[in-house]
Amino acid sequence: MKKINAIALIVLFLSSILSFGQQAPTSSKVKITGKVIEKTSKQPLEYATITLRLPNNPKAVTGGITNNKGEFSVEAAAGNYDITVEFISFKSTEFKGKTIDSNTNLGTIGLAEDAAQLNEVVVRAEKTTVEIKLDKKVFNVGNDLMVKGGTVSDVLGNIPSVSVDVEGNVSLRGNENVKILIDGRPSNAINIVEALRIIPADAIDKVEVITNPSARYDAEGGGGILNIVLKKGKNQGFNGTFIATGGIPDNNGLSGNVNYKTEKVSLFTTQGYSFRSNPGNMINETTYFNSNNSIRNYIVEPRDNKRYDKGYNGNFGIDIAIDKNTSWTNTINYRNSNGDHTDNVFQNYYTQARLFDYTINRTNQEDNHSNNIEYTTNFTKNFKKQGHKFTIDGSVSSNDDNTTAIVNASRSNSTSSIDNTINNQKQNRVLIQSDYVLPLGKGSQFEAGYRGDFSKLVTDYQVKNEGVINPNFTNVLEYKEKVNAVYTQYGFKKNKASVLLGLRYEDSNIEINQLATSDFNTKKYGNLFPSAFFTYEISDKSSTSISYSRRIQRPRGRMLNPFSNLSSNINIFVGNPDLDPSMTDAIDFGYIKRWSKLTLSTSLYYNKTTDVFQMARRESGNFVNGTPIIITSPINIATEFRTGFEFTLNYSPYKWWKLNSNFNFFQSDTKGDFVYTNFNNVVVTQKFNNNATSWFSRLTSKITLPAKIDWQTNLMYMGGQTNAQGKVLGNFSANLAFSKDVFKDKGTFALNVNDVFNGRKRIMETYLPGVLSSRAEMQWRVRQVTLSFTYRFNKAKNEREKQPKKMNEGGGGEMEYQG
Incomplete structure (x- = not known):
């Protein structure tokens, strides 16, 4: 395995060196610039292609694509060219015999939609992954x-x-x-x-x-x-895609999306059904100590997981153009899943001398049913001035998640016992948002908005031991959250510098009620969240930026619920209903550089988080067959300082080969002490001061082989990381995929292998002096092979779906400050 890791690291390193070795075009060339828009809506067209050819020669000399603003910049030697501007399903525009002897701006180029092209399957330049x-x-x-x-x-x-x-x-x-x-x-x-x-x-x-x-x-x-x-297809006419999937272990599914658009109304739907098997395994080897740190006994706990899940996912939506500047979109989403999960756990007990004593077999048979329905609506009004708009968004949703489990425990030299657990959860949520965007002048913009997020989650958890309710694990937890927020921000651009300043205020009202024990807890707090972004365009190919924002992390769900499952009776997770939110101040320095075949993005970041959540393990004071029950709970006891560096590379050395790589290195410095009184009424202090470094890297290679077969490889390495009570070891994994287009590119077969070496595991080591030392190795899902077939009708393989601007989570107009 070490050899494989080393090979992966060498490949990642060489790809980065190779990418950095690309040189920018020579300065002797002239530059052709311009902007491409949709003729009717005046919206910029991103990824339109610009191609330069010599007169009477069909072979392309050079070219480029437009950015998110519809702008393009192409460098070429001075000369006479035929210049073509085109976009999928639009009529192309051509400049015949254009003489380019100096830097030339072609101005704003409007492309009109060509409905006839929707019936053709044309493969254009592929949008980068x-x-x-x-x-x-x-x-x-x-x-x-x-x-x-x-x-x-x-x-x-x-x-x-x-x-x-x-x-x-x-x-x-x-x-x-x-x-x-x-x-x-x-x-x-x-x-x-x-x-x-x-x-x-x-x-x-x-x-x-x-x-x-x-x-x-x-x-x-x-x-x-x-x-x-x-996906919400908005292409003119009637079109769609269907996908069939089969795999080993079971990974079977059928899905499709169909769209129909007229001038005034758009209808779209996505439907999918799947049946998946996710077999996995885990082994936990633990050495238990006496208070003087001498060995008491050993437990080896292998676990085999069998999970079968059936799921349905569907939506239906309608987009109405009230007039050319006003639209109203409504969507209904519904998801349903049914799961049959079996965890088979063997607890093999050994004496101090490592001699086998006895085995306890715990079988957890779990049945899960989940239903989620959501209605969303969006109203958008565009005014005469470009970028001036008003939007209202709303959603109402409900989620039911019901789980029942039977835990059958039998001892090799004794009798068996049966535990029953019921976990019924219901969550309702209402979200309202309104945003207003007002351009104030050339390069400046004002935004303001409101957001209301109201949710209620009720968790009814019950445990029965041999038919008798266990009050230690039975409760109804009610969680209510009301968050009202307002924000405003102002952005402007002057010469090559851009500034975006914003301020957000959120008022939080949270109730955490344990109904069975009549324990009611209310948390109210209001927080200001400032943000500031500064960008400088060094050139048309490179930009640098510095940004600051303040963030919050509220504890929810499992983190708060003090009643959890009993899949293991000696290692139990218990939530903490008294958790406070953690607050983060984040600073980010960014730099981006584009060459003809290479894009480099780097980032240096620093985060300070107060009241950070930490998982702490401690003895409960209870024992099972002489073995202490260990409790794991989240706590607020630390401040975390996180510093990191990241770079991402997109490199296309040839038309048939694309490389994407990402590297992230970070250091985490945690400071804090966990002080508690144990079951012997002794005050215990656990030091959580910890300084850890870790890194991860990913390389994706996509190659077009002869016969138009695409071959994609993903390599990833997750570095190890230490914490106050142990460490997580590093892990290497790899994926492979192949695809082939058929039926004149209307269909595509794809074969992929997930986790080629079957080694994607989480390996953790924990050490608690005077309590235990353990090593756990968990594999959620074993290697999987999947074959899929995709069929498209009236839709090009790489067609860009045109979608109206919707809220971007909090959002009014996107002021783009990219280089």
Whole structure:
């Protein structure tokens, strides 16, 4: 395994060196610039192509694509050219015999929609999988072969700066305090990790990674924001896509999206059904100590997980153009999942002399049903002045998650026992948002808005031992959250400098009520969240920036609930209803540079988080067959200082080869002490002062082989990290995928292998003096092979879906300050 790790690291290093070795074009060339817009709406067209050819020669000499503002800049030797400007499903514009002997601006070029082209399948220049901008990265899911037949969790695991551990926990640049949004709104899912495993990857258009959000965004998420944008086709006419998937272990599904658009009305729907098996395993080897640190006994606890999940995901929407400046969009989303999960745990007890004593077998059979329904609406009014607009967004959602489990425990030299658990959860959420954007003059803009987020979660948890209710694990927890927010920000651009200043205020009113014990807790607090962004365009190919923002992380769900599952009776997680939110101050220095074949983005960041959440393990005072029950709980006892450096490279050495690489190194310095009184009434102080460094790196290579077969490889290494009570070891993983277009490019077969070496595991070591030393190795899902078939009708393979501007989570108009 060490050899494999070394090879992966060498490949990542060489790819970075190779990328840096690219040189910028020579300064003797002239520059052709301009802007491409949609003729009717006047909106800029991103990824329109500009091609320069010599007269009477069909071979392209050079070319380029437009940026997010519709602007392009192409360098070429002085001469006479035929210049073509084109975009999929639009009529192209051509400048015949254009003499270019000095820097030339072609002005604003309007392209008109060509409905006839919708019936043709034309493969154009492929949109890059990763778009790098100064304030965010955009991951375009449709071009990634790795996620075919997968879920949102698989998609996030392939995104630069983002990592997903084997348990499904998402972190951004090594920080797990991440706010995950779906179409700019918080997910109504009670368990976000499980929700990400339900939504199929085929339903996703792109994912936006925002590491340092401005005041227009919700302040939640100390580590940043991930916005998952679902497909909502808006192409003219009737078109769609269907996908069938099969895999080993079971990974079967059918999905499709169909769109119909007229001049006044657009209808769109996405439907999908899946059946997945996720077999996994875990082993936990623990040495227990006496108070003098001598060995008491050993327990080896292997666990085999079998999970079967059936899921349905569907939406239906209508977009009405009231007039040419006013639109109203309504969407209904519905998700349903049913899971049958079995955890088979063997607790093998050994004496002090490492002699086998006895075995306890615990079988946890869990049945889960989840329903989520959401209605969303968006009203947008555009005024005469470009960029001047008013929007209202709203959503109402409800989520039911019901889980029942039977835990059967039998001892090899004794009798058996049966525990029953019931966990019924219901969450309702209402979200209201309004934004106003007013351009004040050339290069300046004012924004203001309101956001109200109101949710209620009721968790009814019950445990029965041999049919008798266990009051120690039975309770009804009611969580109510009301957050009202207002924000304003002002941005302007002067020469090459851009400034965006913002201020957000959030008023939080939170109730945490344990109804069975009549323990009521109310937390009220108001917070200001300033933000400031400064950008300087060094040239038309490079920019640098510095930004500051203040963020909050509120504890929710499992973190607060003091009643948890009993899959293990000697290692129990217990939530802490008295947790306070953590506050983060974030500073980010960014630099971006573009060459003809290479884009480099770097970032140096610093975060300070107070009242950071930490997981602490301690003895409960209770024993099972002489073995102490260990409790793990989240606590607010520390301040964390996080410093890191990151770079992302997009490199296309040839037309048939694309490379994306990402490297992140960070240092985490935690300061704090955990002081508590144990079951013997003794005050115990645990030092949580800890200084740890870690890193992760990812390399994605996509090659077009002969016969138009695409081959994609993903390599990733997650570095190890220490904490106050142990460490997590490093891990290497690899994925492979191949695809082939058929039926005149209307269909595509894709084969992918997830976790080629079957080694994606989380390995943790824990040491508590006078209590225990343990090593746990967990594999959530074994290696998986998936084959999928995609069929498109009236839709080009790489067609860019035109979508109206919607709220971007907090958001009014996007003032783009990228270079």
